[in-house]
Each structure stands twice: as structure tokens, then as C-alpha cells.
Amino acid sequence: MKYESGMQIIYDVVKKGVFIEFRNRSHYLEGPFPSQRDAIRAAEEHCRKLGWQNEPA
Template sequence: MQVIYDVLKKGVFVEFRGRSHYLEGPFQNQRDAVQAAEEHCRRLGWQDRQET
């Protein structure tokens, strides 16, 4: 998973399992954008090692 915060549009680019996604937001800050990206990836099957 790779996450890139778009500071101009307040969105976030997410690459997960070879597919790219853009979550438009707008998000209040980078932390909120990253959390949204992680949740998006969880819906696609990602499991955070810290949660197991």
C-alpha cells in the first residue's frame, strides 16, 4: 500500500495491490486522509499487522 496526500485538492492517492485509487475528500489534514486511505484498503482486504 502506498498513500500520497494531495495538498492542493485535499484528497489522497492510494495504490493497493497494483491498482490506483483517488479519494477526493476534502480531508481536514494529512492524518485524516491517511486514515481514510487505510480504511479503503481494509475494505479491499488489507490487514494491518499491528491489529492482529
């Protein structure tokens, strides 16, 4: 799946949360998430709610 230019998702291995950079704004989802995959899925869903329309690559 393709992210927008400048969109970043970084898993926080210490607190098991996820940092998000989306449209020049920073967000943090605290979790804890059971896995990195779950954290990234939550971050992507958060970005969808903010208007990201991902298209399959």
C-alpha cells in the same frame, strides 16, 4: 502499522485528497479531508475494505 509490499498512500496537498496504490490498482479519494492525518486514515480504511489486514509493527 505495516503496509503491504507496493502499498502507497500519498496526500494531495492541493485538493486535500489522497492517492492510493494498492495491489497494483490506483485509487483516489477526493475529500477534501480536514488534515493529512484524516486523509491517511480514510485511505487505510479504504484498503481494509479491499482486503488489507494490517498488523501492528
